Amino acid sequence: MLVDQQILRIPGPTPIPPAVQRAMNKPMIGHRSEETSTLLKNARPKLQKVFGTTEEVAIIAGSGTSGMETAFVNAIHPGEEVLVAVTGAFGERFAQICEAYEAKVHRLNIEWGQAVTPEQVQTYVQENPAIRAVFITYCETSTGVLNPIREIAEAVRKISDALIIIDGVSSIAGVQLELDDWGIDIAATGSQKAFMLPAGLAFVACSQRAWEKIEANPRPSFYLNLKKYRSNIEKNTTPFTPASSLLYGLEEVLNSFEQEGLDNIYKRHQLMMNMTRAAMKALDLPLLAEDQYASPTVTAVRPTAFKAADFRKVLQQEFNLIVAGGQAHLADEIFRIGHMGYCSVADVLQTISAIEIALQKMGQTVQLGAGTAAAQQVYLEEVQ
Numbered sequence: 001m002l003v004d005q006q007i008l009r010i011p012g013p014t015p016i017p018p019a020v021q022r023a024m025n026k027p028m029i030g031h032r033s034e035e036t037s038t039l040l041k042n043a044r045p046k047l048q049k050v051f052g053t054t055e056e057v058a059i060i061a062g063s064g065t066s067g068m069e070t071a072f073v074n075a076i077h078p079g080e081e082v083l084v085a086v087t088g089a090f091g092e093r094f095a096q097i098c099e100a101y102e103a104k105v106h107r108l109n110i111e112w113g114q115a116v117t118p119e120q121v122q123t124y125v126q127e128n129p130a131i132r133a134v135f136i137t138y139c140e141t142s143t144g145v146l147n148p149i150r151e152i153a154e155a156v157r158k159i160s161d162a163l164i165i166i167d168g169v170s171s172i173a174g175v176q177l178e179l180d181d182w183g184i185d186i187a188a189t190g191s192q193k194a195f196m197l198p199a200g201l202a203f204v205a206c207s208q209r210a211w212e213k214i215e216a217n218p219r220p221s222f223y224l225n226l227k228k229y230r231s232n233i234e235k236n237t238t239p240f241t242p243a244s245s246l247l248y249g250l251e252e253v254l255n256s257f258e259q260e261g262l263d264n265i266y267k268r269h270q271l272m273m274n275m276t277r278a279a280m281k282a283l284d285l286p287l288l289a290e291d292q293y294a295s296p297t298v299t300a301v302r303p304t305a306f307k308a309a310d311f312r313k314v315l316q317q318e319f320n321l322i323v324a325g326g327q328a329h330l331a332d333e334i335f336r337i338g339h340m341g342y343c344s345v346a347d348v349l350q351t352i353s354a355i356e357i358a359l360q361k362m363g364q365t366v367q368l369g370a371g372t373a374a375a376q377q378v379y380l381e382e383v384q
Contacts (some may be wrong), residue, residue: 006278006322007320008322009321009339011336012151013192014338017252023252024198024246026245028244031242031244036082038246040247042251043234045366047205048205049257051177051187052177052181052182053205055208056205057205059201060202060204062202063202064192065093066156067190067204070226072103072135072218075133075186078218079214081132082103082135083162084106084108085110085116085152086107086316087115087116087147088137088140090137090142091136091167095135097203098135098353099134112288115147116152117152120329121155122158125156134156135165135167136149138167138187140170142300142327142336144287144289144294146296147293151319153183153184155181162212163186163209165199167188167189167298174263174265174296175266184267186203191246197200197253206226225239271383272296272383273297273377274378275352276337277294277347278371278372278374279355283371287333296339299337300336302333311358318357318361322340337351347370351373353372355380
């Protein structure tokens with residue numbers, strides 16, 4: 001094992017492409033300089049394509065959680081009722097953000113590993129018509145579930161004018177989002193996942209409906225005030241000091257998105273998910289999420305014959321390959337394989353092969369190559 005080689009297969013932070021690292025090593029520039037304005041000007045239309053919107057996308061120096069908090073602070077008026085679909089740790093985080101600002105929070109608690117359905121959300125909103133916004137995690141990172149936000153938005157729109165607000169931190173840029181066409185009102189994400197950057201940037205996009213509510217909101221805010229970000233981005237600047245080095249990296253990332261094509265990026269993530277899931281099934285490793293709601297960016301595995309934490313240790317000791325553990329009550333029960341951002345089919349095959357050896361090291365009866373062969377077969381069937 002090479003001392004300085006670490007194979008990172010967690011659901012964020014994710015590996016950074018060498019070209020992006022080189023871009024971020026450029027000399028520092030003034031945050032009010034023409035160079036910074038050019039970076040922001042060039043990023044604006046490309047970010048809009050990723051979000052599937054004609055609206056401006058705010059670029060905030062902050063984490064993905066800052067983007068989630070930004071969504072609440074700007075859109076929810078004091079004392080309003082909101083519904084949070086809690087499908088895992090990050091749905092719980094959305095609920096905690098809402099509670100911190102003393103909103104009247106309704107929790108729709110879903111068993112971890114399951115998705116929330118449009119029918120469940122629609123029924124809850126019908127029974128509680130004072131709800132003014134529905135908060136949903138697009139990819140619930142803690143469980144590997146992709147919630148059906150498009151169908152949920154459509155179901156809610158039929159019976160309510162409540163805003164649809166999503167946490168897209170582990171999905172946007174790895175999974176398709178069409179904010180305008182799907183009726184999503186606010187979407188927030190961070191830079192350290194499918195955007196292939198270090199943590200430090202949050203991106204927030206809002207619909208026209210959301211902007212109307214934001215502009216009428218009496219709640220005070222300062223740093224996370226989206227009206228400031230919108231007025232500044234229209235002038236190719238930011239209201240506060242931007243993360244300049246990350247903007248250089250963002251430029252490289254967005255250029256790579258254009259080169260590969262967003263549709264091809266989404267297909268690559270879907271393919272990597274299908275390969276990973278086929279391999280786990282071939283190795284008799286139970287998957288936490290059902291196929292119908294599986295996330296293209298992260299796969300959660302719930303072994304029954306051994307402890308997930310012990311397995312992760314073997315992978316790290318043998319190959320310096322890092323997969324994630326679970327969170328909260330699933331902390332020691334699952335392991336999670338990240339396959340998003342700067343990750344390829346070859347990376348997935350490498351990970352599966354290492355998993356097979358680690359299973360044998362754990363004393364499991366495994367036919368070496370069974371998982372790899374299943375993944376290879378998926379590749380051959382899906383790639384023409």
